[in-house]
Amino acid sequence: MKDYFAPDLGQDDLNAVSSIGLAHMGDAVYELLARTWLCTRGGATGRGLHEAAVRIVRAESQAEGAEYILPLLTERERDVFRRGRNAHIYHTIPQHTSRGQYAKATALETLFGWLYLSGQKERANQLFCVIMEHTRDNI
Numbered sequence: 001m002k003d004y005f006a007p008d009l010g011q012d013d014l015n016a017v018s019s020i021g022l023a024h025m026g027d028a029v030y031e032l033l034a035r036t037w038l039c040t041r042g043g044a045t046g047r048g049l050h051e052a053a054v055r056i057v058r059a060e061s062q063a064e065g066a067e068y069i070l071p072l073l074t075e076r077e078r079d080v081f082r083r084g085r086n087a088h089i090y091h092t093i094p095q096h097t098s099r100g101q102y103a104k105a106t107a108l109e110t111l112f113g114w115l116y117l118s119g120q121k122e123r124a125n126q127l128f129c130v131i132m133e134h135t136r137d138n139i
Helices: 011-016 019-041 046-057 059-072 075-085 099-117 121-138
Strands: none
Touching: 019 046, 019 075, 019 099, 019 121, 046 059, 059 075, 059 099, 059 121, 075 099, 099 121
C-alpha cells in the first residue's frame, strides 16, 4: 500500500507535476502547517482559529513570508520557487491582492508542494518556522 502521508517522488515524477499541481499541493501543505501551528499554541476558539488561519494563508501573508525565506533557499529550491512564480495563474487573482503578491504566494505554495512530494517534510517545516517567527505577532 502506498503511503500518501509520506510521499517521496523521484525527480522524474516531480518534474512531471505541473507548477499549478505543485502549488495546489503546497496550498494544502501550507494550510495544514498553519492550522497545526495555531492548534498547538492553544487558547483559540473555532472561529478564532479559522480567522487566524485565513490571515496566515492569504496571498499577501504568503508573499511576505516568501521574502523571509528567499535568502535561505538552496539553488534547487530557488529554481522551484521561480517555476511557481512564473506559472500562469493570473486569471484567479483575488481583488485585494496585487499580481506580484499573488505570483510570490503561488511560488511559495509551489515550493511547499515540491518539498512535500519529494519527502522533504523537515525542510518544509524549517522554512515554515522561519516564516512564523517573523509573522506570529501579526496573527
